[in-house]
Amino acid sequence: MTLTVQCDYLGWLRCPQCGHELDPAADGQTCACAGCGMMIPVQNGIPRFVSAEHLASFxxxxxxxxxxxxDEDRATFEAKTGAAPGELGGLRVLDAGCGGGRYSKVAAEGGANVCGADHTTAVDKAARLCAHLPSACFVQADLKHLPLKPASFDFVFSIGVMHHDVSTRAVFDAVAKMVKPGGRYAVWLYRRNQWWQERLNDALRRRTTKMSPQRLERYCRFGAWLGGLPLVNKTLNKVVNFSSHPNWENRVCDTFDWFAPQYQHHHTESELLGWFHEAGFDDLRVLPPEKTGRLYRWSYDHNLLIGSGVNMVGTRCR
Ligand SMILES: C[S@@+](CC[C@H](N)C(=O)[O-])C[C@H]1O[C@@H](n2cnc3c(N)ncnc32)[C@H](O)[C@@H]1O
Ligand SMILES: [Zn+2]
Known part of the structure; x- marks a missing residue:
């Protein structure tokens, strides 16, 4: 049977059990580890090391x-990674938690060799979105046990991902190991808001995370409708999070993205800074938010913007 793996993975794949190099060009359905015999299923050309579990909503x-x-994805990529896509030409790049692949696409279009990893079947969407880009490939895997060669990536980025695990820090540390000495690591996490916003959000999410996707989507459509109303979307969404993106479908998706996942931890800048230091990174830069304006910046600095982030990039020094 002919193999349909979408790209050659550039020798990146490693067995999660024994660390042996994996050759995806086995039989098209599975890839077998020559070291320990572990069989990894391949579906739609993508090796599958895990199934979704608590992240299934994604x-x-x-x-x-x-x-x-x-255009929007390029601008967001640049703001949240501190790198212009054009700077990444020829580099090995890891998109940790690629979701539907919008930022893998930006990096691959900039000339990078990109591997996108995600725990869920979102990798199928990512592969469709990047079907025209032979330098983008995907794996369905847990970021804490990546089936990839450690210290082999020039640039690793993770946008809005790690706070959805039981332990954000465990994911941060595991992904940090993928960065080459001298390579860069950019991470965006949810920012911790004021105590009253956190309390209200926790109370709401305790309910929404138990809803069926169909029921939750009905609420998200209502949120998306509110998000399209001028004024409402600049005031009420400081209390309850709903998206005010100009596009309806993005608003529904963003609102679902907020209320569906089982885990959603919020972090501070000093916390993230400490993690970078302890993982052996220096040359640390706090990246400013994408949006500008004095009122926005004031609210951001006072941790009043629900859904905003803490965002940093650093260089691996050891
Ligand atoms: C909010 S989405 C962001 C997707 C993408 N970075 C973007 O911004 O479009 C978070 C993604 O991280 C993935 N994710 C969270 N924790 C993960 C883990 N431990 N291993 C692999 N993927 C994970 C989820 O499956 C989900 O697709
Ligand atoms: Zn093995």
């Missing part, structure tokens, strides 16, 4: 909604 959301917009 598989649903990314496969359902069309939310990629080239």
């Amino acid at each position: 598989g649903l959301q990314w496969n359902k909604y069309e939310v990629a917009h080239d």
